[in-house]
Amino acid sequence: MLKLLRMCLSVAVTAVLVACGAQQDEKLTAPVSGIDQTQLDMSVHPGDDFFAYVNGLWVASTEMPADKSRYGTFDQLRDASRDNVREIIESAAAGNFPVGSDE
Numbered sequence: 001m002l003k004l005l006r007m008c009l010s011v012a013v014t015a016v017l018v019a020c021g022a023q024q025d026e027k028l029t030a031p032v033s034g035i036d037q038t039q040l041d042m043s044v045h046p047g048d049d050f051f052a053y054v055n056g057l058w059v060a061s062t063e064m065p066a067d068k069s070r071y072g073t074f075d076q077l078r079d080a081s082r083d084n085v086r087e088i089i090e091s092a093a094a095g096n097f098p099v100g101s102d103e
Helices: 002-025 050-061 073-094
Strands: none
Touching: none
């Protein structure tokens, strides 16, 4: 019984390997990691300073507001949303719109 199970298993493994080998003729593409490598600071070795390697370009190109003790991408999104809402409210308040309209 064990001999039959081993033989079936080896046949199955061989079939899988042959099937995978047949697909090697197709054009292979490089895997995509989902990490935007253009934003990495390649001048820093990741083993020396990983924070600078990952965040160095953002830190160098982003100005820290004087009134904040911390500032990141979520803070930028919040500030942009607040500014957009303020602009919508101010334009609605300045307009002469009919009563009952959305404005």
